[in-house]
Amino acid sequence: MGKIANEIKNLTGDRDMTLKELAQKIGEVQNKQYSLASLSQKLRKETISYKEVKLIAQILGYKISFIDIQGRYSNTK
Numbered sequence: 001m002g003k004i005a006n007e008i009k010n011l012t013g014d015r016d017m018t019l020k021e022l023a024q025k026i027g028e029v030q031n032k033q034y035s036l037a038s039l040s041q042k043l044r045k046e047t048i049s050y051k052e053v054k055l056i057a058q059i060l061g062y063k064i065s066f067i068d069i070q071g072r073y074s075n076t077k
Contacts, residue, residue: 004053005043011060025059026052 012022020036027034042048057064 002043002046004046004048008043008053008056011056011062015060017060022056022059026055029055029059 008022009019012019019039023034023036023039026039039048042052054064
């Protein structure tokens, strides 16, 4: 599995949640069927969309942010 798959597995584990439970919650939020097999396949093949990753982060209580590693911009707000 790729890096995103490992990160999502670790984050779900930190929240005492299984991938199956995560898939169920994704389905509930999207109001459509979303299976563990579908989630697992997307993670394994690294074809999961950014939109889905953002939703997973939201479900797990995280947010995604971009950090300028070159230090060109600083957030002074």
